[in-house]
Amino acid sequence: MTLARLAPVLFVLLWSTGWVSAKYATFFADPLTFLVVRYGTAVVLFYLVCRLGGVSFPKDRAGWLHAVVSGMFLHGLYLGMVWWAIGHGVPAALSGIIAGLQPLMTGIAAAYLIGENLSTAQRIGLVVGFVGVAIAVLPKVLIIDASTIPAYAVAVNVVAMACVTIGTIYQKRFVRDGDLRAVATLQYVGALIVTIPAALALENLRIDWSLGFFATLAWSVIGISMGAIALLLYLIRRGDVSKAASLIYLVPPLAALEAAIAFGEELTVPMMVGTCVVMVGVYLTNRKTVSVPE
Numbered sequence: 001m002t003l004a005r006l007a008p009v010l011f012v013l014l015w016s017t018g019w020v021s022a023k024y025a026t027f028f029a030d031p032l033t034f035l036v037v038r039y040g041t042a043v044v045l046f047y048l049v050c051r052l053g054g055v056s057f058p059k060d061r062a063g064w065l066h067a068v069v070s071g072m073f074l075h076g077l078y079l080g081m082v083w084w085a086i087g088h089g090v091p092a093a094l095s096g097i098i099a100g101l102q103p104l105m106t107g108i109a110a111a112y113l114i115g116e117n118l119s120t121a122q123r124i125g126l127v128v129g130f131v132g133v134a135i136a137v138l139p140k141v142l143i144i145d146a147s148t149i150p151a152y153a154v155a156v157n158v159v160a161m162a163c164v165t166i167g168t169i170y171q172k173r174f175v176r177d178g179d180l181r182a183v184a185t186l187q188y189v190g191a192l193i194v195t196i197p198a199a200l201a202l203e204n205l206r207i208d209w210s211l212g213f214f215a216t217l218a219w220s221v222i223g224i225s226m227g228a229i230a231l232l233l234y235l236i237r238r239g240d241v242s243k244a245a246s247l248i249y250l251v252p253p254l255a256a257l258e259a260a261i262a263f264g265e266e267l268t269v270p271m272m273v274g275t276c277v278v279m280v281g282v283y284l285t286n287r288k289t290v291s292v293p294e
Helices: 003-025 031-052 063-089 092-099 099-111 120-142 151-174 180-202 213-236 241-263 269-284
Strands: none
Touching: 003 063, 003 213, 003 241, 031 063, 031 151, 031 180, 031 213, 063 151, 063 180, 063 213, 092 151, 092 213, 099 120, 099 151, 120 269, 151 213, 180 213, 241 269
16 A cells, blocks of 8 residues: 555544543643643654755755744644643533634635635535534533633634644645655744743643653654654645645544543544544545545
8 A cells, every 4th residue: 555545544543643642741741831842852853864864954044934934833833722722621522623624724725825626526525524523523512511611712722723724725835845854843843933932921831750741742742743744744745735634524533532442531423423424525525636656
Protein backbone atom coordinates (compact mmCIF):
# COMPACT_ATOMS: atom_id res chain seq x y z
CA MET A 1 0.00 0.00 0.00
CA THR A 2 1.42 3.40 -1.02
CA LEU A 3 1.86 6.35 1.32
CA ALA A 4 -0.81 8.22 -0.66
CA ARG A 5 -3.41 5.62 0.34
CA LEU A 6 -2.15 4.98 3.85
CA ALA A 7 -1.55 8.61 4.89
CA PRO A 8 -5.24 9.61 5.40
CA VAL A 9 -5.91 6.58 7.64
CA LEU A 10 -2.77 7.10 9.71
CA PHE A 11 -3.46 10.83 10.04
CA VAL A 12 -6.97 10.32 11.39
CA LEU A 13 -5.84 7.64 13.85
CA LEU A 14 -2.94 9.71 15.17
CA TRP A 15 -4.75 13.06 15.24
CA SER A 16 -7.77 11.65 17.07
CA THR A 17 -5.56 10.60 19.98
CA GLY A 18 -4.91 14.29 20.62
CA TRP A 19 -8.23 14.49 22.47
CA VAL A 20 -7.20 11.70 24.84
CA SER A 21 -3.72 13.18 25.22
CA ALA A 22 -5.22 16.58 26.04
CA LYS A 23 -7.27 15.08 28.85
CA TYR A 24 -4.31 13.17 30.25
CA ALA A 25 -2.10 16.26 30.03
CA THR A 26 -4.37 18.25 32.36
CA PHE A 27 -3.51 15.78 35.14
CA PHE A 28 0.15 16.79 34.96
CA ALA A 29 0.39 20.40 33.76
CA ASP A 30 -1.47 23.57 32.83
CA PRO A 31 -2.61 23.23 29.20
CA LEU A 32 -0.60 26.04 27.60
CA THR A 33 2.44 25.20 29.72
CA PHE A 34 2.27 21.61 28.50
CA LEU A 35 2.04 22.84 24.91
CA VAL A 36 5.16 25.00 25.38
CA VAL A 37 7.14 21.94 26.46
CA ARG A 38 5.60 19.90 23.65
CA TYR A 39 6.39 22.45 20.96
CA GLY A 40 9.91 23.05 22.27
CA THR A 41 10.63 19.32 22.24
CA ALA A 42 9.21 19.03 18.73
CA VAL A 43 11.47 21.86 17.49
CA VAL A 44 14.57 20.12 18.87
CA LEU A 45 13.64 16.70 17.47
CA PHE A 46 12.64 18.00 14.04
CA TYR A 47 15.85 20.03 13.87
CA LEU A 48 17.91 16.94 14.68
CA VAL A 49 16.03 15.00 12.00
CA CYS A 50 16.81 17.77 9.52
CA ARG A 51 20.51 17.83 10.41
CA LEU A 52 20.88 14.06 10.27
CA GLY A 53 18.99 13.90 6.97
CA GLY A 54 20.87 16.76 5.36
CA VAL A 55 17.66 18.73 4.94
CA SER A 56 17.97 22.28 3.61
CA PHE A 57 15.97 25.08 5.16
CA PRO A 58 14.41 27.82 2.99
CA LYS A 59 17.05 29.97 1.32
CA ASP A 60 15.09 33.22 1.40
CA ARG A 61 13.51 35.22 4.20
CA ALA A 62 10.03 34.81 2.74
CA GLY A 63 10.25 31.02 3.00
CA TRP A 64 11.16 31.20 6.68
CA LEU A 65 8.47 33.79 7.38
CA HIS A 66 5.65 31.89 5.66
CA ALA A 67 6.51 28.66 7.49
CA VAL A 68 6.61 30.44 10.86
CA VAL A 69 3.33 32.30 10.25
CA SER A 70 1.53 29.11 9.18
CA GLY A 71 2.74 27.46 12.39
CA MET A 72 1.45 30.34 14.48
CA PHE A 73 -2.05 29.66 13.14
CA LEU A 74 -1.99 25.86 12.75
CA HIS A 75 -0.40 25.06 16.11
CA GLY A 76 0.03 28.11 18.33
CA LEU A 77 -3.39 29.71 18.01
CA TYR A 78 -5.49 26.66 17.10
CA LEU A 79 -4.30 24.11 19.66
CA GLY A 80 -3.60 26.75 22.27
CA MET A 81 -7.16 28.09 22.11
CA VAL A 82 -8.75 24.63 22.04
CA TRP A 83 -6.75 23.35 25.02
CA TRP A 84 -7.35 26.58 26.94
CA ALA A 85 -11.10 26.46 26.24
CA ILE A 86 -11.40 22.84 27.37
CA GLY A 87 -9.42 23.71 30.49
CA HIS A 88 -11.95 26.48 31.22
CA GLY A 89 -15.10 24.41 31.04
CA VAL A 90 -15.92 23.62 27.41
CA PRO A 91 -17.00 19.94 27.31
CA ALA A 92 -15.12 17.67 24.93
CA ALA A 93 -18.39 16.84 23.15
CA LEU A 94 -19.17 20.50 22.49
CA SER A 95 -15.59 21.11 21.42
CA GLY A 96 -16.02 18.24 18.97
CA ILE A 97 -19.09 19.88 17.43
CA ILE A 98 -17.16 23.13 17.02
CA ALA A 99 -14.22 21.24 15.52
CA GLY A 100 -16.68 19.82 13.00
CA LEU A 101 -17.11 23.32 11.60
CA GLN A 102 -13.51 23.42 10.39
CA PRO A 103 -13.76 21.31 7.22
CA LEU A 104 -16.89 23.16 6.15
CA MET A 105 -15.20 26.51 6.80
CA THR A 106 -12.08 25.37 4.95
CA GLY A 107 -14.04 24.12 1.95
CA ILE A 108 -15.88 27.43 1.61
CA ALA A 109 -12.75 29.52 2.18
CA ALA A 110 -10.69 27.46 -0.28
CA ALA A 111 -13.25 28.02 -3.01
CA TYR A 112 -13.14 31.80 -2.58
CA LEU A 113 -9.51 32.42 -1.58
CA ILE A 114 -7.44 30.00 -3.64
CA GLY A 115 -9.91 29.06 -6.36
CA GLU A 116 -10.55 25.41 -5.52
CA ASN A 117 -13.49 24.14 -7.55
CA LEU A 118 -15.73 21.94 -5.45
CA SER A 119 -18.04 19.54 -7.26
CA THR A 120 -21.63 19.10 -6.15
CA ALA A 121 -20.71 15.76 -4.56
CA GLN A 122 -17.87 17.40 -2.62
CA ARG A 123 -20.13 20.18 -1.37
CA ILE A 124 -22.70 17.60 -0.26
CA GLY A 125 -19.91 15.58 1.36
CA LEU A 126 -18.76 18.50 3.49
CA VAL A 127 -22.30 19.11 4.73
CA VAL A 128 -22.98 15.40 5.32
CA GLY A 129 -19.76 15.13 7.31
CA PHE A 130 -20.80 17.99 9.57
CA VAL A 131 -24.24 16.44 10.06
CA GLY A 132 -22.55 13.18 11.07
CA VAL A 133 -20.46 14.95 13.71
CA ALA A 134 -23.62 16.62 15.03
CA ILE A 135 -25.46 13.29 15.25
CA ALA A 136 -22.50 11.75 17.08
CA VAL A 137 -22.05 14.32 19.84
CA LEU A 138 -25.08 16.64 19.99
CA PRO A 139 -27.20 14.31 22.19
CA LYS A 140 -24.54 14.48 24.90
CA VAL A 141 -24.31 18.26 24.57
CA LEU A 142 -28.06 18.67 25.08
CA ILE A 143 -27.95 17.03 28.52
CA ILE A 144 -25.21 19.33 29.77
CA ASP A 145 -26.21 22.25 31.99
CA ALA A 146 -25.48 25.19 29.72
CA SER A 147 -25.10 27.53 32.70
CA THR A 148 -21.88 25.74 33.62
CA ILE A 149 -20.25 26.37 30.23
CA PRO A 150 -18.59 29.81 30.06
CA ALA A 151 -19.64 31.67 26.93
CA TYR A 152 -16.19 33.26 26.58
CA ALA A 153 -14.54 29.81 26.50
CA VAL A 154 -16.93 28.63 23.78
CA ALA A 155 -16.15 31.80 21.80
CA VAL A 156 -12.42 31.08 22.08
CA ASN A 157 -13.02 27.54 20.81
CA VAL A 158 -14.88 28.92 17.77
CA VAL A 159 -12.07 31.39 17.04
CA ALA A 160 -9.66 28.44 17.18
CA MET A 161 -11.51 26.83 14.27
CA ALA A 162 -11.14 30.02 12.27
CA CYS A 163 -7.41 30.03 13.03
CA VAL A 164 -6.83 26.47 11.81
CA THR A 165 -8.83 27.28 8.67
CA ILE A 166 -6.65 30.33 8.00
CA GLY A 167 -3.52 28.28 8.70
CA THR A 168 -4.56 25.52 6.31
CA ILE A 169 -5.30 27.97 3.48
CA TYR A 170 -2.10 29.91 4.20
CA GLN A 171 -0.09 26.68 4.13
CA LYS A 172 -1.53 25.70 0.76
CA ARG A 173 -1.01 29.13 -0.79
CA PHE A 174 2.39 30.22 0.55
CA VAL A 175 4.25 27.10 1.73
CA ARG A 176 4.31 25.12 -1.48
CA ASP A 177 8.00 24.26 -1.65
CA GLY A 178 10.73 23.02 0.64
CA ASP A 179 11.27 19.88 2.65
CA LEU A 180 8.31 19.16 4.95
CA ARG A 181 10.68 18.38 7.84
CA ALA A 182 12.21 21.86 7.64
CA VAL A 183 8.76 23.42 7.29
CA ALA A 184 7.52 21.57 10.38
CA THR A 185 10.54 22.73 12.40
CA LEU A 186 9.86 26.36 11.55
CA GLN A 187 6.13 25.95 12.17
CA TYR A 188 6.75 24.83 15.74
CA VAL A 189 9.00 27.85 16.22
CA GLY A 190 5.98 29.90 15.19
CA ALA A 191 3.84 27.99 17.66
CA LEU A 192 6.26 28.84 20.47
CA ILE A 193 6.18 32.53 19.54
CA VAL A 194 2.45 32.49 20.27
CA THR A 195 2.24 30.00 23.14
CA ILE A 196 5.07 31.14 25.44
CA PRO A 197 3.66 34.65 26.05
CA ALA A 198 0.15 33.20 26.46
CA ALA A 199 1.33 30.67 29.06
CA LEU A 200 3.26 33.33 30.97
CA ALA A 201 0.27 35.67 30.98
CA LEU A 202 -2.54 33.20 31.71
CA GLU A 203 -1.13 30.31 33.75
CA ASN A 204 0.91 29.43 36.82
CA LEU A 205 3.25 27.24 34.73
CA ARG A 206 2.32 24.13 36.74
CA ILE A 207 4.15 20.94 35.74
CA ASP A 208 4.24 17.63 37.58
CA TRP A 209 7.50 16.08 36.36
CA SER A 210 6.21 12.53 36.72
CA LEU A 211 6.32 9.40 34.57
CA GLY A 212 2.78 10.16 33.42
CA PHE A 213 3.84 13.61 32.24
CA PHE A 214 6.75 12.26 30.22
CA ALA A 215 4.66 9.44 28.74
CA THR A 216 1.97 11.88 27.63
CA LEU A 217 4.61 14.26 26.31
CA ALA A 218 6.35 11.50 24.37
CA TRP A 219 3.17 10.49 22.56
CA SER A 220 2.08 14.10 22.00
CA VAL A 221 5.41 14.94 20.38
CA ILE A 222 6.28 11.77 18.47
CA GLY A 223 2.82 10.52 17.61
CA ILE A 224 0.99 13.80 17.05
CA SER A 225 3.36 16.76 16.66
CA MET A 226 5.72 14.79 14.43
CA GLY A 227 3.69 11.91 12.97
CA ALA A 228 0.22 13.39 12.49
CA ILE A 229 1.36 16.88 11.50
CA ALA A 230 3.86 15.54 8.96
CA LEU A 231 1.04 13.53 7.40
CA LEU A 232 -1.30 16.56 7.37
CA LEU A 233 1.33 18.72 5.65
CA TYR A 234 1.85 15.93 3.12
CA LEU A 235 -1.89 15.69 2.43
CA ILE A 236 -2.30 19.46 2.08
CA ARG A 237 0.62 19.69 -0.34
CA ARG A 238 -0.47 16.63 -2.32
CA GLY A 239 -4.15 17.40 -2.81
CA ASP A 240 -6.96 19.89 -2.38
CA VAL A 241 -7.20 21.69 0.95
CA SER A 242 -10.90 20.88 1.29
CA LYS A 243 -10.27 17.15 0.80
CA ALA A 244 -7.51 17.06 3.42
CA ALA A 245 -9.64 19.07 5.85
CA SER A 246 -12.62 16.75 5.40
CA LEU A 247 -10.65 14.03 7.19
CA ILE A 248 -11.03 16.10 10.38
CA TYR A 249 -14.70 15.03 10.37
CA LEU A 250 -13.59 11.53 11.37
CA VAL A 251 -11.72 12.75 14.44
CA PRO A 252 -14.51 13.58 16.97
CA PRO A 253 -16.36 10.24 16.61
CA LEU A 254 -13.10 8.29 16.72
CA ALA A 255 -11.92 10.33 19.71
CA ALA A 256 -15.19 9.45 21.47
CA LEU A 257 -14.45 5.77 20.91
CA GLU A 258 -10.93 6.19 22.28
CA ALA A 259 -12.24 8.09 25.31
CA ALA A 260 -14.68 5.26 25.98
CA ILE A 261 -11.78 2.80 26.00
CA ALA A 262 -9.33 4.98 27.93
CA PHE A 263 -11.63 6.68 30.44
CA GLY A 264 -14.80 4.56 30.41
CA GLU A 265 -16.85 7.36 28.85
CA GLU A 266 -20.19 6.27 27.40
CA LEU A 267 -20.26 5.21 23.74
CA THR A 268 -23.81 5.86 22.53
CA VAL A 269 -25.83 4.68 19.53
CA PRO A 270 -25.90 8.23 18.07
CA MET A 271 -22.09 8.25 18.19
CA MET A 272 -21.94 5.03 16.18
CA VAL A 273 -24.59 6.20 13.70
CA GLY A 274 -22.91 9.58 13.37
CA THR A 275 -19.58 7.92 12.63
CA CYS A 276 -21.15 6.03 9.73
CA VAL A 277 -22.63 9.27 8.36
CA VAL A 278 -19.25 10.96 8.70
CA MET A 279 -17.60 8.21 6.67
CA VAL A 280 -20.11 8.81 3.86
CA GLY A 281 -19.35 12.53 3.91
CA VAL A 282 -15.59 11.97 3.77
CA TYR A 283 -16.02 9.51 0.90
CA LEU A 284 -18.08 11.99 -1.11
CA THR A 285 -15.52 14.74 -0.56
CA ASN A 286 -12.50 12.61 -1.45
CA ARG A 287 -13.71 10.13 -4.04
CA LYS A 288 -12.63 12.19 -7.06
CA THR A 289 -9.07 12.63 -5.82
CA VAL A 290 -6.66 12.45 -8.76
CA SER A 291 -3.80 10.03 -8.32
CA VAL A 292 -0.43 11.78 -8.12
CA PRO A 293 2.73 9.80 -8.94
CA GLU A 294 4.94 9.20 -5.92
